[in-house]
Amino acid sequence: MRLTHKIALVSNSAQRDYFCRAAGTNRFTWNWGLAEWNRQHESGRKPSAMRLKKQFNAIKYAQFPWFVDMHRDSHAQAFEHLARAWNKFFADLKAGARRAPDSKEERRRLKKMGVRLAYRPCFKRKGQCEDSFYVANDKFKLDGKSIRLPKIGLVEMTEALRYEGKILGATVSRTADRWFVAIQVDVPDAKAMRRRTADVIEGVDLGVKAAATLSSGETIEAPKPLKAALRRLKIRGRRLSRRLEAAKVRAGIKRGGRIPKGTRLPVSNNRMKDSRALARLHARIANVRTDFTHKLSTRLCRESQAVVIEDLNVKGMLANEKLARAISDVGFGMFRRQIEYKAKLFDTRLVLADRWYPSSKFCSACGTKNEALALSDRTWTCAACGTHHDRDHNAAINLQRLATVTALPAAKLASNGDTATGKVPAVDGKVTPARHEFGQQDGSGQEKNRAHLCAPS
Numbered sequence: 001m002r003l004t005h006k007i008a009l010v011s012n013s014a015q016r017d018y019f020c021r022a023a024g025t026n027r028f029t030w031n032w033g034l035a036e037w038n039r040q041h042e043s044g045r046k047p048s049a050m051r052l053k054k055q056f057n058a059i060k061y062a063q064f065p066w067f068v069d070m071h072r073d074s075h076a077q078a079f080e081h082l083a084r085a086w087n088k089f090f091a092d093l094k095a096g097a098r099r100a101p102d103s104k105e106e107r108r109r110l111k112k113m114g115v116r117l118a119y120r121p122c123f124k125r126k127g128q129c130e131d132s133f134y135v136a137n138d139k140f141k142l143d144g145k146s147i148r149l150p151k152i153g154l155v156e157m158t159e160a161l162r163y164e165g166k167i168l169g170a171t172v173s174r175t176a177d178r179w180f181v182a183i184q185v186d187v188p189d190a191k192a193m194r195r196r197t198a199d200v201i202e203g204v205d206l207g208v209k210a211a212a213t214l215s216s217g218e219t220i221e222a223p224k225p226l227k228a229a230l231r232r233l234k235i236r237g238r239r240l241s242r243r244l245e246a247a248k249v250r251a252g253i254k255r256g257g258r259i260p261k262g263t264r265l266p267v268s269n270n271r272m273k274d275s276r277a278l279a280r281l282h283a284r285i286a287n288v289r290t291d292f293t294h295k296l297s298t299r300l301c302r303e304s305q306a307v308v309i310e311d312l313n314v315k316g317m318l319a320n321e322k323l324a325r326a327i328s329d330v331g332f333g334m335f336r337r338q339i340e341y342k343a344k345l346f347d348t349r350l351v352l353a354d355r356w357y358p359s360s361k362f363c364s365a366c367g368t369k370n371e372a373l374a375l376s377d378r379t380w381t382c383a384a385c386g387t388h389h390d391r392d393h394n395a396a397i398n399l400q401r402l403a404t405v406t407a408l409p410a411a412k413l414a415s416n417g418d419t420a421t422g423k424v425p426a427v428d429g430k431v432t433p434a435r436h437e438f439g440q441q442d443g444s445g446q447e448k449n450r451a452h453l454c455a456p457s
Contacts, residue, residue, distance in 0.1 A: 203400030
């Protein structure tokens with residue numbers, strides 16, 4: 001199992017200067033490869049990443065003498081990443097996607113219409129792309145809380161590598177004004193698997209008002225870091241915008257006008273300080289959100305033998321302009337990605353309920369379906385049995401019951417550690433079908449459609 005540990009670096013000014021130049025070298029190589037790829041394609045040839053790499057290696061030191069000061073790993077992976085980008089573009093076209101037009105207004109109009117777009121690889125611009133570069137596994141060494149990188153020597157890390165296994169490589173990247181190294185490790189499955197502390201079956205209803213409502217009745221609130229920092233974000237954004245407009249005026253560009261291609265604006269120390277302050281605030285917002293989703297997903301996988309969540313159409317939900325900011329602030333997509341890989345680490349069964357399954361409309365007591373339930377109704381009373389429901393808690397209970405439809409054991413597993421060695425743990429207890437748990441479901445639609453309601457991940 002391949003795992004990655006991202007560690008912050010404690011670097012000095014000389015080391016940070018090399019990191020910036022190495023990231024710039026990687027960006028320059030990407031742009032050279034993309035320009036040459038487009039030129040060969042327009043001339044009727046079929047370019048390939050391997051031939052472009054050989055062509056670039058033959059001329060790089062003669063045409064670009066400053067490459068001598070950079071380690072070869074700083075630009076070795078650019079052509080492989082370029083090949084992946086083109087392969088994804090052609091795969092999207094074969095899957096029925098439409099080639100994205102050059103006009104931003106046209107792309108925005110097609111997105112609102114629900115048209116899937118395929119994007120060509122584009123050139124990278126300094127300050128508008130991630131600064132990063134790759135280091136091969138035989139070019140660096142780890143020694144506790146330090147790493148020895150080529151050209152610059154020993155760099156301190158804030159913590160030691162937590163995984164044991166074969167090191168595959170590392171990527172040095174920048175977030176705001178901090179540098180990080182992400183080390184990829186091939187960990188044996190027996191060492192990667194983690195032991196659970198409980199074996200419950202948990203239904204999780206994700207929402208905006210409460211980030212997660214569990215079938216056990218617990219409500220987990222999201223920190224909503226963007227909402228908390230929105231005022232400071234606007235202030236720092238306006239401050240940087242004013243600095244940028246002043247730089248345009250000094251360069252002879254009309255206020256509010258576009259910057260001509262190839263024009264370099266004069267850089268002031270105050271503008272750089274405001275830019276770094278805004279980047280730090282964005283990084284802090286992202287860190288708070290990531291910390292919350294990591295802790296929630298780890299807790300659910302550690303304490304559950306099965307977790308049931310809805311297969312939400314996050315991209316479609318973000319099309320709602322009134323809810324897009326609130327949905328992004330919770331991080332539905334990030335939570336989904338994290339719980340998918342952590343379920344494998346804890347040997348937890350992840351069940352995805354169909355996105356059209358009306359979990360909120362079914363009465364968890366008798367199974368009656370409330371067709372008149374609207375999105376604004378946070379509580380409702382069942383007309384058949386009179387049970388009063390909280391919308392989110394009722395949905396979480398119905399999601400939990402879907403796990404029994406997929407024939408998961410309702411009782412505690414006898415063991416969890418044997419799964420890593422290939423042994424199947426014994427099932428202690430019997431499976432209770434959902435229809436026997438809360439009475440007859442005739443007329444509700446759940447019994448009829450249960451065959452396609454669940455999609456185990």
